[in-house]
Amino acid sequence: MSRPASPGAPSEAHNVLAITPFRRLWISLVLSGLGDWLSLLALVSLAAIFTADAPVLVRYLAIGGVLAVKLAPSVLFSPLVGALTDRLDRRWTMVAGDVLRGLLYVSVPVVGLLAPGFALPWLFIAALLAEIVELLWTGAKDSAVPNLVPRKLLGQADRLGLFTAYGTAPIAALLFAGLASISNVLGVLVPSLASPEADIALYLNGLLFFVAAGIVAGLPIPAHRSAKDTQSPTRDARILPAVFQGLRGSGDPVLLRGLSVGLIATVVAVGAVIGVGRLHAEGLGAGNAGFGVLFAAVLGGMGLGAIAGPRVLKLFSRRRLFGLTAVLAGVVLLFTGAVGDMVLAAVLALVLGVVAGMAWATALTVVTREIEDEHRAAVHAHLNGAARLTLVLSTVLAPVAAGFIGDRALPIGPLTYDLRGGAVVLMAVGLLGVVAAVVAHHRVNRNDPEAGPGLLPELFAALRGVEITEPVAEDDKPSGAFIVIEGGEGAGKSTQVRELTVWLRDQGFEVVSTRQPGATKLGMRLRGLLLDRENSHITPRAEVLLYAADKADHVQQEILPALRRGAVVISDRYTDSLLAYQGAGRDLAVSDIRDISTWAVQDLVPDLTVLLDVRPEEGLSRLSGPADRIESESAEFHDRVRKGFLDLARADPDRYLVLDAREPRERVTREIQKRVRALLPDPVPSASEAVTGMIPVIKND
Structure with a gap:
């Protein structure tokens, strides 16, 4: 008989948090996570501000460059850095990593104050160095976790770490939006700040990383051992191989390719919002505060959707639910780019995040239920790797495409419609996402064993909480x-x-x-x-x-x-x-x-x-x-x-x-x-x- 799937729910966190050393490590992870997300928002904001007088293409390219420097190293360089991490002391690698990241992020506003002409180049250099240091820090952290918790709780610890890494994103975004909302006051008090909220966010980063370093310094992490014995299974050193090896020999190829296409479509939608969000919010008159709200809405929505996905429409086919949520993500993104109101754009970004999270959770449910145990890990690795790689590419390429499109004023009779490059990218990605999601829906729902007699009747019945079945006479015998x-x-x-x-x-x-x-x-x-x-x-x-x-x-x-x-x-x-x-x-x-x-x-x-x-x-x-x-x-x-x-x-x-x-x-x-x-x-x-x-x-x- 096959082995059971491992449970996976953040609600199990209280078991591992009862272990004092791990609880202290987790506190440092929370601080580091907040610092990472705050740095992303602040650096994107500074890139937009440093290029405020440049052409639109240059502004979008600067933002795309920051996103590339922040996101790409974790995918491209993990195998190389992972080999180096295995030779370093775990605790002191983490301490040094936190201190160096704090210093690098604090140096960005300092250089902007002392040498304005060198501010933008140093922003890229500091961001790249910080990401390389973070890779070393992450490898040391992942290898240290098995030394702090029993083996039977290692899965719970890894899931809690993953939840913490992404769960701090909307908190950091709301904090950044809050700083931006009082930026006028900060600008009056400290006129030398180029962007008060961004500069304060980076100074706050330094404080968070320094406190995290102090916490880690006191942890009882043993001296270096062979990574084979202590390496955490959450390490991402094989993201690219997992993506390119594909889904060969892992079950129904049509089903799995449909899941992959649908997930990629939803991830591209989320990446497009992140990539063009800063200048799109500026075009809507909201600036950094709007960017923080958009960022918090889409990522916070993804968390809500991932939690709600398995609980929504329990009597509805999971395959059909996946297809519908993937299609809905494209439709919502299309409207997000078309609207000209910041509040409505934020609401639509939240809905986009929710349906994207539901699509992800539903896809994992389908994989768990329908893929054999021996192939499930490979399928999960492929989907996770494809999502990570797609998120990086879409987040970086979306502002580049928006920059080449540019901003235009279209005369419509006596009125003029401001067509911004970011809005065009969102609408185009949304339209392409709908097409891809429809294709994925048809592939995934081929021979669906859960599907009722029709999509709409089954959906309406599930909304009412009624299980729909085809009418069968009592004396009818199965014909299959x-x-x-x-x-x-x-x-x-x-x-x-x-x-x-x-x-x-x-x-x-x-x-x-x-x-x-x-x-x-x-x-x-x-x-x-x-x-x-x-x-x-x-x-x-x-x-x-x-x-x-x-x-x-x-x-x-x-x-x-x-x-x-x-x-x-x-x-x-x-x-x-x-x-x-x-x-x-x-x-x-x-x-x-x-x-x-x-x-x-x-x-x-x-x-x-x-x-x-x-x-x-x-x-x-x-x-x-x-x-x-x-x-x-x-x-x-x-x-x-x-x-x-x-x-x-x-x-x-x-x-x-x-x-x-x-x-x-x-x-x-x-x-x-x-x-x-x-x-x-x-x-x-x-x-x-x-x-x-x-x-x-x-x-x-």
């Missing part, structure tokens, strides 16, 4: 075909499910591939309980009932609806696993378990059960990664399970196809296809055959 792949650990079930799914779809059939446990929302939670090695206290009878609950929910929500509409359902495990593992394996009465499972699945029996037979020692040797609760059972247990499967097959030979899992994968696949051909319903409706006079032919591979 139900095929189950069974076997012990490492038998190759998932591979054969994938091969059979692709083959049948090539023949024109609607195919729903699924698994037990874990195919529904309830099943995902039960899977985590049942397969977690820490839950060794679960008694055999309770285990039977938990598995039966998963099967009952799975059959009612997934399998029966698909069969009733004529689809071919292929399941990785079914009731035979319950009889073999919990009956034979746990030495419980098979007849009692059969009664429970029969009632749970509403007497639904597969048309074909393929048993991939493999000796336990050989199957277990094929597994990679740590064993789950079932995989770690004794050899005697797995021997009893294998015998239980073979006994079931001998008792019902007409329903079973027993194959030797040691045979080459291609040969096993051909044998399954040969047996499945006789079970297949006709993929072309009889009405169509009457018109064409043709009978569909199944290809021989």
Whole structure:
């Protein structure tokens, strides 16, 4: 059986924050995070102010240059800096990194005061040096975390660190907007400041980094060890390889490419707002305060959307929700560029952030539910890397494009419409985003097992909190075909499910591939309980009932609806696993378990059960990664399970196809296809055959 997905929620933070050294490190992370975001806002503002008298193209290029210097190094240079970090002392690298960043950011307004002609070049130099120092600091921090928390809490610590890094962005933006709102008073009190809010923000940066350095200096971080033993899994040294390796061999390629295209479209929308936000807000008469509000709205909205995504429209198909939110992000961005009111632009930026965050969270839900455990990490790495790279490119290129477009006054009758380059970029990106999101929606929703009879009826029903199903007469029997792949650990079930799914779809059939446990929302939670090695206290009878609950929910929500509409359902495990593992394996009465499972699945029996037979020692040797609760059972247990499967097959030979899992994968696949051909319903409706006079032919591979 596959391993459960690791839980991921910031609500678990109280567990790791109870550890005093980590709590102190987290406080320094909060201060550093605020400093990083404040520096981004302040430097962009100063770049706009230092070029205030220059042509529009120069102003946008200056802003694009600052964004490139601030964002690109983390993607481009992480592998090189990561290798260097592993050779440095973690604590003192962090202390020195905080001190150096503080000094560099403080130096920007100081140089602007003492040498105005050198202010803009030094801004770029200081920003670049600060980002390189930050890479060293981040590597040291990530490698230090495993020394401060137990291994079992490392995932929670990493998630809290990620949440903190992005959660401080809207706070910093609102702080910057607050400074900007009183900039006139500051300008009167200190006339030498080029931009009071930006200069004060950079001085505040220095203070934040110096305090963070003092906190880290007192942490009990051990001396340097090999990074192989202590490296945190959050390090981003392989962002580019993860992006370019793509999604090969990771499941349904059409689904995954659709998710990737949709996410890229939403990320580009967010990046465009960040890239042109400063001068766009200036064009709306809001200046730095407006830029801070836009920044806080879009990034804060993303956080709200990511939290709300899994909780919104729970009865609505997740694939459809992803497509709708991606399309809505493009539409909202289009209107954000078109409006000429700062308040309305800020509201639309907030909505954009919310729907973008919902799209991201929904995509991760689809990946968790529908991608096999062994491929899920690669898919997550690809999507995360693609999003990071796309955000950098869109944020940097958006102001460059706006600069080349420039600002124009368009006469419309007696009126004049000010067409600004930033607004044109937002509208153009929004329009292209809508097109890309529509394409992604169609790809993602192909063969959606959760989808109802129609998008709008399902949406309206979900808004009312009502689950919509197609009307089926009580005496109607499922018209589809139900095929189950069974076997012990490492038998190759998932591979054969994938091969059979692709083959049948090539023949024109609607195919729903699924698994037990874990195919529904309830099943995902039960899977985590049942397969977690820490839950060794679960008694055999309770285990039977938990598995039966998963099967009952799975059959009612997934399998029966698909069969009733004529689809071919292929399941990785079914009731035979319950009889073999919990009956034979746990030495419980098979007849009692059969009664429970029969009632749970509403007497639904597969048309074909393929048993991939493999000796336990050989199957277990094929597994990679740590064993789950079932995989770690004794050899005697797995021997009893294998015998239980073979006994079931001998008792019902007409329903079973027993194959030797040691045979080459291609040969096993051909044998399954040969047996499945006789079970297949006709993929072309009889009405169509009457018109064409043709009978569909199944290809021989």
